[in-house]
Amino acid sequence: MRNISAGLILFRRNNRGVEVLLAHPGGPFWKNRDEGAWTIPKGLLEPGEETLEGAKREFREETGLEPNGPYIELGSIRQKAGKVVHAWAMEGDADVSTLKSNIARLEWPRGSGRFINYPEVDRCDWFTPDEARRVMIQAQAELVTRLEQLLLGDGVGSRKATAAADGT
Secondary structure, eight states, X not given: OTTEXXXXXXXXXXXXXXXXXXXXXXXXXXXXXXXXXXXXXXXXXXXXXXXXXXXXXXXXXXXXOOOOOOOEEEEEEEOTXXXXXXXXXXXXXXXXXXXXXXXXXXXXXXXXXOEEEEESEEEEEEEOHHHHHHHBOGGGHHHHHHXXXXXXXXXXXXXHHHHHHHXX
16 A cells, blocks of 8 residues: 555636646755646555545645545556556635645654654645646646546546546
8 A cells, every 4th residue: 555645636717728736745855846846635545545535635634625526537647656646636726825734744864863844735836737747747747638638528527527426
């Protein structure tokens, strides 16, 4: 279970078209990184946890928002280091200035015996799909492409969202 994560992509539609909410990881490793660092709000599953439930928990922890569906299943991707990420999308909106992440603890510098506390996500922002694919972790960009195809394609997204909301 160690290399299995789950997450949610919040999306909205406005005069720019579709936009997705991405999170920038907090902590010293990510502090000065931008392009290639952004991610969907996601995290590791707890033992025995269902993937959608884990995705909702992680979204809540990293944004402070309560996910409320309906959920569009986006499938899974494998990141470069082997971690599998299962993802869903949901439509909604949020003021990024009000989002609040949980706090993480890390030994820093590694091996020093000193620990720091930092927000797991230091900021969130809205991106068009093209912008998102440019700034996010490369393997996760496929999830944005899948969402975009579902929303702009043949209406499959609305059918999947309805099925997920109905539990089918």
